[in-house]
Amino acid sequence: MSYLFDKFLSSHTKERLERIILVLAIVSFLIHLLLIYFVQIGFLSVGSEVALFKNPIAAIYTPFSFILIYEVYLLVFYMPRSVTTYVSKQYEIITLIVIRRLFKDFSDLELTRDWLEIKGDLQFTYDIVLAILIFFIIFLFKKNILKQSLTEKDKNLSKLNFEYFINLKKLIAVTLVPVIVIIASYSLIGWISEIAWSDNLNLGSFVKINNIFFEEFFTILIIVDVLLLLISFFYTNSFHKVIRNSGFIISTILLRLSFSTDGLLNNILILSSIVFGLLILLIHNKYESIEVNEE
Structure with missing residues (x-):
């Protein structure tokens, strides 16, 4: 197991994958731009409602997809190292998904006086506000991650x-x-x-593009989180840590549910998930400070 861990999840592997992802992101961006050009000159045919091939701005969507792949790897990388950093990576992934969605929708905006009456433009507005809010909440989350020694992590958890x-x-x-x-x-x-198998690149092929892989991925994360919670009972009985880990599972479930919805409800589920995670962490830290003061 140690060999496989060093092979897949070592710092050296992380740095090498980072370089590979960077190259793929650049290449994919140029290929997407080329496809948009082919569509514009009539060499390729796409559905009239497909936003990904309307405007060069939409090409940014593709390299962001590779960045998301790297973030998924980082989430697994940090899982054995830190629970809170692992959870913060979940929040970073969902933030990048929202940002990526914005780039896709940029080219489909209808700049009219009826902005708030057009569904696509209104969703774009929701996403802009959501991106700012969750970016700030993640900052607060990371700011409140405690750096603790082994003895401070759990009085009932021996080194072995x-x-x-x-x-x-x-x-x-x-x-x-x-x-x-x-x-x-x-x-x-x-x-x-x-x-x-489609006659052309129609809208049906792209309608769920933001959810590809990530619906299944967050389902797997829920299973993993529950498994880690159950295993942790063998090593700790600290009430506040059990509640913290349980709260993080609820947060992950809310993120998973967001992929099953769209519109404003999608934004509400994402925002409520990250706010809930932040509140759980803040309360957990208060418990930690109480235990330190009681020593």
């Missing part, structure tokens, strides 16, 4: 038990790597097949 717990989390993280690759490949192949 702590190492066992970390090794179990490493095992789960290593197992997640091929699972994520399989899910991502399946989602991509399924989407490409849907396009390939």
Whole structure:
């Protein structure tokens, strides 16, 4: 297991993957721009409502997709290292999904006086406000992540038990790597097949593009979070840590539910998830300070 962990989730692997993702992002951006040009000169045919090929601004959507892949890797990378950093990566992923959605919708805006009456423009406004709010809330979340020594983490958790717990989390993280690759490949192949069997690049092939892979991914995260919570009962009985970890699961479930909705409800679920996670963390930190003062 140690060999696989070093192979897939070491700092060296992270740095190498970062360089690969950067190259892929640049190349994909240029390819997307070329496809938009082909559409504009009539070499390719797409549905009239497909926003991804209307404007060069929409090409930014593609490199952002590769950045999201790297963020998914970072989430798995930090899972054995820090619970709160792992959760913050979930929030960063959903923020990037919202930002990516904005780039896709930029080219489909209708700049008229009836801005608030046009569904697409109104959703764009919601997403702009949401992106600012959740970016600030994530800042507050990270600001309140406590840096603690082993003895401060849990008075009832011995060094040996702590190492066992970390090794179990490493095992789960290593197992997640091929699972994520399989899910991502399946989602991509399924989407490409849907396009390939269409007469042209119609709207139906793109309507759920923001949800590709991430619906399944967040479902897997819920299962993993519950598993980690159950395992943690063997190593700690601290009430506030159990509530914190349970709260983070609820937060992940709210994020998963957001993929099943659209419009304002989607924004509300995303915002409520991250606010809930921040409140759980703040209350947990108050419990930690009480325990320190009682020493």
